[in-house]
Amino acid sequence: MGELSYLLGMIAVMMFATVSTRALPFVLLRGREHHPLLEYLGRFLPPAVMTVLVIYALRHVSLEAAPHGFPELASVGLTVLAHLWVRNALLSIGAGTGAYMYLVQSEILLQVFP
Amino acid sequence: MRASNRGTFPAALRATVPVMAGYLPLGAAFGLLFSELGYHWAWASAMALLVFAGSAQFLAVGLLGANAGLLETGVAVFLLNARHLFYGFSMLGRYAESGRLKPYLVFGLTDETYALLCTGHPPSTADARRFYLYVTGLNQFYWVLGCTSGALAGGLHLNVTGLDFALTALFVVLLVEQALAVREWYPFLVAGSAGVAALAIVGPDKMLLAALTITLVVLIVSRRPAWVN
Numbered sequence: 001m002g003e004l005s006y007l008l009g010m011i012a013v014m015m016f017a018t019v020s021t022r023a024l025p026f027v028l029l030r031g032r033e034h035h036p037l038l039e040y041l042g043r044f045l046p047p048a049v050m051t052v053l054v055i056y057a058l059r060h061v062s063l064e065a066a067p068h069g070f071p072e073l074a075s076v077g078l079t080v081l082a083h084l085w086v087r088n089a090l091l092s093i094g095a096g097t098g099a100y101m102y103l104v105q106s107e108i109l110l111q112v113f114p
Numbered sequence: 115m116r117a118s119n120r121g122t123f124p125a126a127l128r129a130t131v132p133v134m135a136g137y138l139p140l141g142a143a144f145g146l147l148f149s150e151l152g153y154h155w156a157w158a159s160a161m162a163l164l165v166f167a168g169s170a171q172f173l174a175v176g177l178l179g180a181n182a183g184l185l186e187t188g189v190a191v192f193l194l195n196a197r198h199l200f201y202g203f204s205m206l207g208r209y210a211e212s213g214r215l216k217p218y219l220v221f222g223l224t225d226e227t228y229a230l231l232c233t234g235h236p237p238s239t240a241d242a243r244r245f246y247l248y249v250t251g252l253n254q255f256y257w258v259l260g261c262t263s264g265a266l267a268g269g270l271h272l273n274v275t276g277l278d279f280a281l282t283a284l285f286v287v288l289l290v291e292q293a294l295a296v297r298e299w300y301p302f303l304v305a306g307s308a309g310v311a312a313l314a315i316v317g318p319d320k321m322l323l324a325a326l327t328i329t330l331v332v333l334i335v336s337r338r339p340a341w342v343n
Contacts, residue, residue, distance in 0.1 A: 025202025048305035055309035101276035
């Protein structure tokens with residue numbers, strides 16, 4: 001029973017901590033949506049945050065150790081090219097993810113980077 | 115108005131497919147790890163429903179295993195999720211008119227939901243509020259399904275190695291969309307430098323919050339004259 005109340009407490013604390021981070025801006029800045037600074041941030045934060053998220057998603061890629069980030073860089077490159085070419089998000093993501101899964105699952109890179 | 119709502123759900127479904135490809139394997143991975151703690155599988159579903167935060171739930175597996183204290187857990191999860199503070203800033207306008215849906219939309223503002231909604235425009239004929247609701251709800255549905263099936267299965271024998279790259283590819287596509295829409299180097303340059311600097315200084319595990327903080331401060335300070343007055 002102590003085990004169960006501990007788990008319940010942990011879930012409650014995690015829920016509260018997560019909701020706080022998501023709700024604080026809405027609670028603190030209620031009614032100020034048209035402040036010039038918030039409009040500026042609303043326009044410039046999305047491209048900036050997306051840039052950070054891409055770097056974050058690739059944070060564990062090692063350029064030193066084989067295969068030197070090749071699967072990630074090649075798949076990101078393919079995703080970008082596919083998207084600039086056809087401009088269909090599903091197709092771009094499918095192509096990039098398919099290429100990545102092939103590169104990390106097949107033995108092909110072991111022949112290039114022994 | 116009624117007829118124009120018909121296309122909203124299919125549009126949300128299409129928009130969230132890449133998130134599904136990322137959430138199902140990631141959620142399953144969480145469920146597998148969680149089930150090794152010895153709890154009933156339903157608790158994995160409960161966490162997906164009530165917490166709905168991928169990185170925090172992965173952290174929680176370690177914390178639960180180590181019998182961490184509640185205060186320690188609260189602080190760790192708050193800091194880990196502090197990046198969501200930044201998402202709120204740029205969603206204030208979009209969610210301003212969402213009425214009684216707002217509490218749920220704010221609760222479900224994960225990295226991926228934010229990434230989809232801050233870039234994607236809802237179909238022009240559709241009710242934006244419904245689109246936001248469907249996207250958020252579908253994303254949570256995929257997450258609950260992934261976490262539950264992982265905890266239930268205890269061992270899926272599919273080779274899904276690399277499938278989680280779908281989330282990386284999603285961020286890349288959204289970045290390309292932002293680049294085509296914004297047509298200014300400045301935010302990309304600031305955030306790119308901040309990201310690389312944070313990676314070098316605090317390392318991969320803590321870079322997200324550091325990079326976002328540097329980005330926010332530099333953006334505000336450097337463009338001050340543009341928004342004063």
